[in-house]
Amino acid sequence: MDQAQENQNTQPETHPESFAEKSAEEKSVAARSVSELEQLKQTVEQERAKSEEYLDNWRHAAADFSNYKKRAEKEASEMAKFLNATLIARLLPVLDDFDRAMQTIPENLRGLTWIDGIVLISRKMQLVLEAEGLKPIEAVNKPFDPTVHEAVIHEETDQAEDGTVTAELQKGYKLNDRVLRPTMVKVAKKK
DSSP: OHHHHHHHHSSSOOOOOHHHHHHHHHHHHHHHHHHHHHHHHHHHHHHHHHHHHHHHHHHHHHHHHHHHHHHHHHHHHHHHHTTHHHHHHHHHHHHHHHHHHHOOGGGGTTTTTTHHHHHHHHHHHHHHHTTTTTEOOOOOOOOOTTEEEEEEEEEEESSSSSSSSSEEEEEEETTTTEEOOEEEEEEEEOO
């Protein structure tokens, strides 16, 4: 019997009270774990929402920067096109002088080599300016367009339709599709 008593002494006691305490304790721990798990899930969702917001903001910033970069490149390109506009505008009277000189050369002097040299210089200057984007505005026998023509004289006539340019008094020019100087014109007016 001694052994039987020893076996009983070494085996843990199972009282209903201690089992109930452990069960309540385990339930409490489990409830806390579930509560902590829910809090962690909420925290993860909040952080995920923040990261989505940050990513969305970053995408907007990247798109804005890309648009800014394109706009800056376009503005730089436009500025480069018209950087020489002031200089070219100051050279237009020289072109006008060459044109007037060519129109007034007497016929008996037209065959001289120095006259041909001046004609070549005039043409070379026109080609250089054309390479920079300068183009003359066509006016004669065209309808009057106030965006490219400046009406200096209105002439009553039956020879042309009302509002048609009959003469060019000073040549106008465009620089890269912008009017640098409007053409001064005479415009027909019905009698």
